[in-house]
Amino acid sequence: MSASAAPAKVHQLVSAFVDAPDDRLDAEFGQLTGELWRDGAATGLALPAAQELAGRFEALDDRRRGYAAVLLGLLVETEYPSTDGPIATAAGTGLDVYADLAGGRDQGDPLFLALCYLLAHFPAARERVLAAAGQARLHEDDYSRLDRALATLDPEHPVLGRVFPSPAAWQRYGAEGDFDKRWIEAMSPEEVVRGWRADTGTAFAGLGAKAYWAVRNWTSPAVPAEIDFPPDAQVIRAAEPAVNLFDTHGPALRCPGCGGAFEVAARRARCTGCDTAYPISAGILDLTKTMAGDEADDFDFMVAETPGMTLFYERIARPNFLRLCGSNWDDAVTTGIEDDYLARHVSPVEGPVLDLGCGAGRWTGVLADTVGAERVIALDATGPMLSMLRARLAGVPAIRSGAAPLPFKDASLGAVLCWNALQAFPDPPAAVAEVGRCLRPGGTFTVMTFRNSDDPVYRHFVAAHTPAEYRVGPRPFDPDALRQLLADAGLRIREEWGPGTFVFFTAERA
Incomplete structure (x- = not known):
């Protein structure tokens, strides 16, 4: 021109x-x-x-x-x-x-x-x-x-x-x-x-x-609520449980290194295949570190240093993340709506129910109320989050681990919940494939995540929160690509809902 x-x-x-x-x-x-x-x-x-x-x-x-x-x-x-x-x-x-x-x-x-x-x-x-x-x-x-x-x-x-x-x-x-x-x-x-x-x-x-x-x-966004933070001394911390919380779920576990079965004791889980031992402390099995003999290493989750960070994430970062990635600036999708979707759609068959990427346990609690705390096991890669979860949910065991591989045997889980976490995993396709491997036939995979906006300007604003040269951040999904991931893992979508740029779905293992 x-x-x-x-x-x-x-x-x-x-x-x-x-x-x-x-x-x-x-x-x-x-x-x-x-x-x-x-x-x-x-x-x-x-x-x-x-x-x-x-x-x-x-x-x-x-x-x-x-x-x-x-x-x-x-x-x-x-x-x-x-x-x-x-x-x-x-x-x-x-x-x-x-x-x-x-x-x-x-x-x-x-x-x-x-x-x-x-x-x-x-x-x-x-x-x-x-x-x-x-x-x-x-x-x-x-x-x-x-x-x-x-x-x-x-x-x-x-x-x-x-x-x-x-x-x-x-x-x-x-x-x-x-x-x-x-x-x-x-x-x-x-x-x-x-x-x-x-x-x-x-x-x-x-x-x-x-x-x-x-x-x-052409409307005003919702005004964020004022949030108070307790002093660090008032932040609850996990205590040692009176019983071994892994007794019930131990048979479903497998070693992340060799895939062997675990022998689970009060303070450690030992692989019967490669003889690797992993520490258990305060009801948390840490698969990110190993231990020598039967003595556990110091199992410090840095809570003493940053105990309030879990509250900051839950009370401030998370709602703002939903506003940005879910286009939820009017706060139309409330925590009550999230709770209701979860409770209505998680439908487990026999076996443990996993909260994958559980964070500090806000939605693990809803899951426990829905299916019974005795069935639930929580997994996250972040130690302070798990410590807060364990303090809140005394009857729920937790595992510190990544999402791929999952430390569970083939066809061992009755259902999996993944709430506001899938987009943050380093390798979402591998995580979805692992869910498909671990679910029993008929078990459900219930998810809340986000899709890319159809609008290129809004898509730009979300992406600009994650410059590649400096930080890793949210990666909303292309809806067709997400459906293909599920199909490749043997999962069939049976319900889907998408207000704004949210994605809520429940898939079933064939």
């Missing part, structure tokens, strides 16, 4: 969006965005479009301003880490308009949220932007994301990490910074820069995802 033809096409595209009836607005925005922006990169039409959108911004109604603010933010972001490139300069001609429009609006106003996302890309105007946002009007989580997005790196005293779900959430938690200081000091200058940019991208994406959802639905 010639340079002279580009502005004409841009004008046509922008006008089609601006003049669209309300019931066509989302579709026309998608068409416009697809011509200017693809998978985080600007097309050749982006610069003249930024100029036209900035020039026409003040004349738009609020709903079209909301969409335009999101699109301008996306286009400016394509130049990051540069903040004064040609697109940023073009979009920045409207900075006075954006800031004036942001003033005096309510914290949940969709346009206000979209303007904050756009304004987050202009660090040179940091003080003006923060004044326009107004800390008293913008929710503290969003204000802290905006503040972080506008910050500049101090290479002598870098502050990295703790951006999701928001810097303010971590400040409320009051987490000790010594651990952060140690790993940051071990980084090279290049790694520090990469980490800083990754965190900035996460701050952009947190603002953008919430704003885009609000604009598309």
